[in-house]
Amino acid sequence: MKRILLGATAALALGATAVSAGTLDDVKARGELNCIVNSGFVGFASVDKNGKYQGYDIDYCKATAAAVLGDASKIKYKPATGKTRFTILNSKEGDVLWRNTTWTFVRDVDVKLAFQGVNYYDGQGFMVPKKLGVKSAKDLDGASVCIQTGTTTELNLADFFRVNKIKYEPVPTEGNEESRRNILAGRCDVYTTDASGLAATRATFKDPENWVILPEIISKEPLGPVTRHGDDQWSDIIRWTKNALLAAEELGITSKNVDELGAKAGNNPEINRLLGTEGDLGGMLGLDKKWAHRAIKAVGNYGEIFERNIGKNTPVGLERGLNALWTNGGLQYTPPFR
Amino acid sequence: MSDTSTTQRYPIGQIPDMPPPLLESGIFYWVRKNLLSSWTNVALTILAVWFLWLVLPPMYEWMFSNAVFEAADRAGCQALGDGACWAFIQERFTIFIYGFYPEPERWRPILAFGLLFVALGPLLFDGFPYRGKAMLFSMAYPFVAAWLLLGGGGLTQVTTDQFGGMLLNVIVGVTGITFSLPIGIVLALGRASNMPAVRIICVTFIEFIRGVPLITLLFVASTMLSYFLPPGTSFDLLMRVLIMVTLFSSGYMAEVIRGGLQAIPRGQYEAADSMGLKYWQSMRLIVLPQALKISIPGIVNTFIGLFKDTTLVIIIGLLDILGMGRASLADSKWAGLSSEVYISIAVFFFLFCFAMSRYSLYLEGKLETGHKN
Amino acid sequence: MASVNTVAQSDSGQRNFIARLWYDKEARGVILQVLTVSILFAFIAYITSNVIANLALVGKTFSFDFLAEPAHYDINQSLIEYSSKSTHLRAGLVGMLNTLAVAVVGIIVATVLGFVLGVLRLSPNWLISKMVYCYVEFVRNTPVLLQILLVHGIVVHSLPSPRGAQDGGNLAETIFFTNRGVFAPQPLPQDGFGFVIGAFVLAIVGCFIFKRWAKKRQDETGKYLPVFLISLGAIIGLPLLVYLLMGAPLDWNHPELKGFNFKGGFVVRPEFLALTLALSIYTAAFIAEIVRAGIEAINKGQWEASLAVGMSRSRTLSEVIIPQAMRVIVPPLTSQYLNLTKNSSLAIAIGYMDIVATIGGITLMQTGKEMETMIIVIGFYLSVSLTISMFMNWYNKRIKLVER
DSSP states (O other): OHHHHHHHHHHHGGGOEEOOSOHHHHHHHHTSEEEEEESSBTTTBEEOTTSOEESHHHHHHHHHHHHHHSOTTOEEEEEEOTTTHHHHHHTTSOSEEEEEEEOOHHHHHTSOEEEOOOSEEEOEEEEEEGGGOOOSGGGOTTEEEEEETTSTHHHHHHHHHHHTTOOEEEEEESSHHHHHHHHHHTSOSEEEEEHHHHHHHHHTSSOGGGEEEOSOOOSOEEEEEEEETTOHHHHHHHHHHHHHHHHHHHHTOOTTTHHHHHHSOOSOHHHHHHHTSSSOHHHHHTSOTTHHHHHHHHHOOHHHHHHHHTSTTSSSOOOOGGGSBGGGTSSBOOOOOO | OGGGGGSOOOOTTOOOOOOOOGGGSHHHHHHHHHHOSSHHHHHHHHHHHHHHHHHHHHHHIIIIITOBOOOSSHHHHHHHOSSOBHHHHHHHHHHHHHBTOOGGGTHHHHHHHHHHHHHHHHHHOTTOTTHHHHHHHHHHHHHHHHHHHHOBTTBOOOOGGGBOHHHHHHHHHHHHHHHHHHHHHHHHHHHTOSOHHHHHHHHHHHHHHHHSOHHHHHHIIIIIHHHHSOTTEEOOHHHHHHHHHHHHHHHHHHHHHHHHHHHSOHHHHHHHHHTTOOHHHHIIIIIHHHHHHHHHHHHHHHHHHHHHHGGGGGGGTOOBHHHHHHHHHTSTTTTTOHHHHHHHHHHHHHHHHHHHHHHHHHHHHHHHHHHHO | OHHHHHHHHHTHHHHHHHHHHHHSHHHHHHHHHHHHHHHHHHHHHHHHHHHHHHHHHHTOOOOSGGGGSBOOOOOSOOSSOOOTTSBHHHHHHHHHHHHHHHHHHHHHHHHHHHHHHHHHHTOSOHHHHHHHHHHHHHHHTSOHHHHHHHHHHHHHHHSOOHHHHHHSSEETTTEEEETTEEEEOEEEEOTTHHHHHHHHHHHHHHHHHHHHHHHHHHHHHOOOOOHHHHHHHHHHHHHHHHHHHTTOOEEEEOOEEETTEEESSEEEOHHHHHHHHHHHHHHHHHHHHHHHHHHHTSOHHHHHHHHHTTOOHHHHIIIIIHHHHHHHHHHHHHHHHHHHHHHGGGGGGTTOOOTTTIIIIIIHHHHOOHHHHHHHHHHHHHHHHHHHHHHHHHHHHHHSOOOO
16 A cells, blocks of 8 residues: 555655755756745735736745746745745745745844845834824733734734833734734734834725824834855845845836846946846856846836835835935945946 | 204215314414424524524625625725625635636646546446446546646646645545545554554554644644655655645544444454455455445545645645635735635535535435345 | 476475465464564654754754743733743643633533534424524534634624723623623632632532432432432532631622723633634534434434333433433544544634644744644644543443443
């Protein structure tokens, strides 16, 4: 019987693969990027009616696939919960994690993950119904607080209330949708998560004008892509793809004018280096010269991604805030392409 | 007494059949007997009617009369009525069923599903035409289905991460039950074996599986199984889930088949031994055919249980029908319609499982008479 | 042919020995078992070596030291003292107790509900019988996870907010039903309360003795005493009497609305309510079917005999039919109890902090110790399952038909 089972297993296990050392080689050989994403988070990763993923994090997956494989559609999405995301990455089922993940010391050092910079500066905030009349998070003594479990938010929350010596009741749930149900049903007085998540959640309410986001931001939540420890080449690719999209905004390259600017070398040497009309930055990464060109062409620059998915004109309606370019008073800043 | 004069008299033996008194027949009799036979019964009836009156009208209003069947988004729904917003389910219906399965290829899962019944036919019905040959197809079916679903060899490849929705529930359920049957048989025979080491191993395995919840095994599949394999190998997540689900249901299957084995009279074993049959011969020719036949209703019930449990894969991030529903709820156009999603999924499962449980009951009835003859 | 024979003869001695061993039933059994066990051990050794290699590869170690470290997260319902400064071990204990609480309460409610429904299903009242039928079929044929999600939604939506409970949803201003939980006064035992507990124990022991005596009396004289009512009266009355005599040695910590929530008192969270309710509803449907089948399995003659000696329908059911039906009911009932306990692991879907959510959830997430935490969780469920099985086996043996 065992033999029969093994045979059947082998027949079915077309997806089973032996993984060699370099992720880049694996991805190229496979012809597909395994991208770990959130299984449902308004504005960042959600499924449309055709069963296609869309959102801020999804665009980064597409940019990576475009840079590495030359085709933004060659992606296998690996939906993950807060709890399963790191194991999916560590078991090599996914190549890169683009799932609003906070960069922390323990995750970086002890959980053996490699964070590749920050594509969204976030911080944990609170949202309450206007009618409660709460002005500050310090007024929340005795409140019931909705949180998502398996994230850094519940640790920040415990710390915040402990430091301020006030009591609260945590109401944990697995995902954003359950928290949303809870706060609307009045199961809790206040909802806490990353400020971007608060805005995204408020966007789905019937009466967004009756909810306020409190001024306190109680934590730093730098969200960014994650790879496995020990594959430096692949880590470089992820980090610099993210940087390339940011550099594109700094340099005024958009999905519309990238073909024109990248056709031949122009006056700005940094644009030329980025788009591969001068030098061979792509070759140093193990890619070709046009890697950044394709990424920008596929999803646009950082500003375009932001505005399309979570910006002011979307239901999520986020301001650039900390995520404005450093030249506009924000924190988004890329090391130079040279 | 005074009107005896009007009473017609009949000669003895020629009295025509009189209709029964009004309260002893027809609807009145039925109501009296079934609803009002005693004081407690009257009270229970009143209670039941009151309860139904409380529950049914608002439910009907929400589900049908005030429901919205066509709208572009949730706001559109709310503008049209304050009942359920079925427009959402209608828009997402196909991805609830097929998940991410590529649109032009969707005939393949349908065909595989249809062939499932062809393959089950000869196993379940004695009078199936050309049963012997059809049985060969049943044996080959798992591989045919795998080929149809995954592609390759002439068909476009479809990867397992594109499986989703109800399709995924059916795949996990059917695979689990199919492969757990042989393992379950081995375990049940092992448990009944007179070799202590074999028996202890089988009992330990069965009790272990039955002692832990499926979701912990799924967690093991998603987090730990890759540690068990040689470094550098990795398995598809769906594959690991299928392995775990198969092991899980084989524990239950073993118990069902053990029940079947115990129901076989001792004389059958002894007769087989006295014929000089070896262990496997007597099992294959005498004991198992009878034991399996008795076990079919139990196997169907195990399948119903397993099929319902396939929704748990959502907890490790696979997008089955419940997962697709929740992923769709994250769409800002529709967010907030979870009741509609959950109720539709409940109806889906009810239709599948109720049909199967009826079938299992029918079989039980059929087998019972078969046994007495 | 000839050549084959010669070959066969040349090593016939050796072959005969193996063949003899193989055809000897006992020897073959030993060989097969040794083989099975060594394959099993080889398999375990293989897995262990893989685990060690894999752990070394990611640079992780296998140790339970993390249990002694502070957990840093809060839990909203705990049967023991717990704060975010407590250790992971304590968080795990809180989770285990929460799982057990759901299992125990769920089993009791499901059993009561299941028996009532099972009897109602056989009621001569057509409407009731059909309603129970619809309930049983709908509940049995939909996934329990969905039911938990739906019940949680209903519980949270239908209960009033704490302010609303102050005005409406309460029982005599002492128990408050809110969507933050059910708040009830918490008893604080004072000096002398020990006597009340003593009286309670005494009453229970007394009732056992009384029951034996009443049975003996009935056997001898045929006179029947309403044992149940008398026992109930004694168990409630005696402690109450002692309580009043001691001058009511019990203080109550009443819940009060302060700010956002009620403070003080004893609280049952809606997640616990929803999970227990959903699991009870689900399991009760199965128990109802088991009870129905059990009652139907009893020979009709038993009914007729007891009705003929003048027993009422309800007394027939409780004293003749159900005691006999129990022998059919108990084994499948055991597996329903096990299922309920295992299904409580779905607590995670609605945020009830059971063992899967604490040790197997947040702790796993924070420490990255998949192997260790999963071993704890699985070990816990195994021991609970074994305990339930053992208890029910003991009970089954006790009620078994004593053949004379």
